[in-house]
Amino acid sequence: MTLSADELERYSRQMGLPDWGGDGQERIDTRSAPALIAGHDIAIDCLDTLEARFVLNRACVALDIPMLYAAVGGFTGQLSFIHPPTTPCLECFIPHKIPTEKPQVSGCTTGMISSLEALEAIKYLTGIGRTLAGRLLIVEGVEPRFDILEIEKDPDCPACGSQAE
Amino acid sequence: MIVYLRSGGKLHELLKPDVDQYTRRVETDEGATLVEILGELGIPLAMVAFAFVAGKVQKLGYVPSEGDVITIQSPVAGG
Numbered sequence: 001m002t003l004s005a006d007e008l009e010r011y012s013r014q015m016g017l018p019d020w021g022g023d024g025q026e027r028i029d030t031r032s033a034p035a036l037i038a039g040h041d042i043a044i045d046c047l048d049t050l051e052a053r054f055v056l057n058r059a060c061v062a063l064d065i066p067m068l069y070a071a072v073g074g075f076t077g078q079l080s081f082i083h084p085p086t087t088p089c090l091e092c093f094i095p096h097k098i099p100t101e102k103p104q105v106s107g108c109t110t111g112m113i114s115s116l117e118a119l120e121a122i123k124y125l126t127g128i129g130r131t132l133a134g135r136l137l138i139v140e141g142v143e144p145r146f147d148i149l150e151i152e153k154d155p156d157c158p159a160c161g162s163q164a165e
Numbered sequence: 166m167i168v169y170l171r172s173g174g175k176l177h178e179l180l181k182p183d184v185d186q187y188t189r190r191v192e193t194d195e196g197a198t199l200v201e202i203l204g205e206l207g208i209p210l211a212m213v214a215f216a217f218v219a220g221k222v223q224k225l226g227y228v229p230s231e232g233d234v235i236t237i238q239s240p241v242a243g244g
């Protein structure tokens with residue numbers, strides 16, 4: 001199913017996102033990211049572009065702060081706990097320059113992945129259970145299918161490899 | 166050799182499944198990379214972020230073995 005531009009706009013309005021400039025809101029970029037996360041125990045990705053996630057990933061690697069990666073598109077969701085050098089980072093398995101379209105996302109996919117993301121944060125912060133460190137959860141809501149996959153570190157990763165930029 | 170490509174996500178229409186609703190049987194040369202296989206099928210590389218095979222994430226340079234079931238994943242960016 002593909003939403004028309006009009007349907008997408010109407011759907012997005014339903015999300016009720018506040019305008020930029022509200023209290024506590026700041027755009028994330030390479031300049032602002034380190035200050036946004038410095039001193040925190042974990043960064044919980046609720047971002048809406050891959051580009052912003054790569055920025056957060058690099059800042060987390062640089063400051064040695066764990067990051068929960070969570071992304072959704074359509075009825076697909078992905079989730080992982082990232083904390084190099086113990087685990088791979090985002091750029092170890094997703095090419096940095098890959099383009100993405102404006103995502104069309106179902107609210108139920110977002111709700112499911114964000115709840116699991118919150119659970120990962122609770123487990124890490126309290127030390128209970130086992131996080132998705134070094135593993136990637138992929139949910140294909142349409143089939144439906146849940147896969148938990150092993151991810152490997154890329155020794156040539158531009159973010160966390162030996163030749164990191 | 167024969168490998169199987171599958172996608173339950175956005176790529177599944179491009180994949181033109183023929184084995185079941187999500188899977189396509191592909192005959193390819195031994196030693197071909199996933200990039201080459203996707204090229205033969207006309208699937209744009211920009212639409213594939215990575216793949217997974219037997220519970221392990223693989224990059225697009227992966228060289229499949231006979232009978233591999235390779236699930237391809239498009240990038241997802243929403244949150």
Ligand SMILES: [Zn+2]
Pocket residue numbers: 084088089090091092154157158159160161
């Ligand atoms: Zn990395």
